[in-house]
Amino acid sequence: MNQMHLFTLVLILVFSSLLHSADAPSAPALLIIDSQDAEPYQSVRLAMLQELARQGYQDGSTLKVSYQSLGHYPGRANNIWRTQDQSFDVIVLNGTLAVKSFKPLLFNGGHQVVFTTITDPVGEGVILSFDASPAYNFTGISYPVKVERRLRFIKNVFPKVKKIGLIYANMPQSRSYKNWLQSALKKAEFNDLEILFREVEFVKSEGGHERMTMLARRHVDELNSKVDLFISPNDQMGAQAPFARMVYQHASKPLLGLGRKDVMEYWGATAAIYPDLNTTGKQAANMVIKLLEGTPIKNIHPIWPATGIAIDIKKAKHFNATISKEVLEAAGNNVVR
Numbered sequence: 001m002n003q004m005h006l007f008t009l010v011l012i013l014v015f016s017s018l019l020h021s022a023d024a025p026s027a028p029a030l031l032i033i034d035s036q037d038a039e040p041y042q043s044v045r046l047a048m049l050q051e052l053a054r055q056g057y058q059d060g061s062t063l064k065v066s067y068q069s070l071g072h073y074p075g076r077a078n079n080i081w082r083t084q085d086q087s088f089d090v091i092v093l094n095g096t097l098a099v100k101s102f103k104p105l106l107f108n109g110g111h112q113v114v115f116t117t118i119t120d121p122v123g124e125g126v127i128l129s130f131d132a133s134p135a136y137n138f139t140g141i142s143y144p145v146k147v148e149r150r151l152r153f154i155k156n157v158f159p160k161v162k163k164i165g166l167i168y169a170n171m172p173q174s175r176s177y178k179n180w181l182q183s184a185l186k187k188a189e190f191n192d193l194e195i196l197f198r199e200v201e202f203v204k205s206e207g208g209h210e211r212m213t214m215l216a217r218r219h220v221d222e223l224n225s226k227v228d229l230f231i232s233p234n235d236q237m238g239a240q241a242p243f244a245r246m247v248y249q250h251a252s253k254p255l256l257g258l259g260r261k262d263v264m265e266y267w268g269a270t271a272a273i274y275p276d277l278n279t280t281g282k283q284a285a286n287m288v289i290k291l292l293e294g295t296p297i298k299n300i301h302p303i304w305p306a307t308g309i310a311i312d313i314k315k316a317k318h319f320n321a322t323i324s325k326e327v328l329e330a331a332g333n334n335v336v337r
Helices: 003-023 041-054 076-082 096-106 147-157 172-184 208-223 241-250 277-292 313-318 325-331
Strands: 029-034 064-069 090-094 113-118 138-142 163-169 194-200 229-231 255-257 271-275 307-312
Touching: 029 041, 029 096, 041 090, 041 113, 041 277, 076 096, 090 096, 090 277, 096 113, 096 172, 113 277, 138 277, 147 172, 147 229, 147 255, 147 271, 147 307, 163 172, 163 208, 172 194, 194 208, 208 241, 241 255, 307 313, 307 325
Parallel strands: 029 064, 029 090, 090 113, 113 138, 163 194, 163 229, 229 255, 255 271
Antiparallel strands: 271 307
16 A cells, blocks of 8 residues: 555544544533532432443543532532533532522523432422422432431330430521421320420531531530430531530430431441431432433422431440330341440
C-alpha cells in the first residue's frame, strides 16, 4: 500500500470514528445534593450509586454523576445551583435541608427530582400525600419510621417506660416530628406515655451536630431523674455518633436510637427501630433509573422507608428490657450479644 492510500485510509477511519461518536447517545447526567456529607446521607448515597452501577449506570462511563453538599448551610443552595450547567436528567435531593433549600429553585420546573431522607415531604409541600400520584416534579422516599410504630416498639420492649425524654434541635424535621408525636400521644393506645421535650439551637455547620450535642448535655443531666427512657431525635444531631455516646456516658436510662449504627457500631443505644438506609438507596436508584428510561414522574409514587430493628442484648438485660422471640427474629443479624 503506497503512502497516499495509507493516508486516505487513516482519514476515512478518523472521520468514521468522529461520525460514530457524534451519533452515539451521551451518558445521562445525575446531580446528587446532600444536606451534609455525613450520616444518614452518606449511606443512602453510596447504596444508591452501587445499585445504579449494578444495573448498568456506572459513574464515569454510562452515567455522569455530579455531587454537592450543603454542609448544613442552606444559603449555599443558590451558589451551588449557579455554578452548575443545570442540564441534568435527574436530581437527587438527600435530606430535609436539601429539599427545603432547593425547592424554590426546582419546584414545578423542568427537572425531575427524587428526594431521600426527608422527614416530612408533605409538610414541605413537594408531594400532596403518600397515597396519591406526584402532582409536581418531585417524588422519592421519606426518612423516618412512623412515630406510632416507634412508640409501639417502646411499649413492647420497654413496657415499664412511662416518661420519655426527647432532646431535639430547632430544625424543620425536628418540629414536624415533635408535632407527630404530640398527635400520637392523644390516641388511647399511647395515653399512658408522656414525652418531655427539650430544644437546642440548630448549629449550621458540618460539625454542628457535635456542638448541638454539647448543648444537649445539660438537658440530659436535668431529665435523667425524670424520665425512664431517652430517644434520639429525628434530626442531624440524633443521626450522628456523638449524641448517642453522650447520652450513654451521662445518663442512667436507656437510649432508643435513631439508626442501625446507634446499636451495631456501639454508639451507645440499647435498641433502635430504624429506616433501612441501604434499602432506601436501592429504592432511590430504581426511581432514578425509571426516570432515565422514560417513566413519567407522576407514575412513580413516593413511599415510606423500609425499617429494621437492632438490639444490644447486654444493655437490654441491664435495663430490664423485654426481648421477645418475635423482636429477636425481626432484628435478624442486627443483634449485639
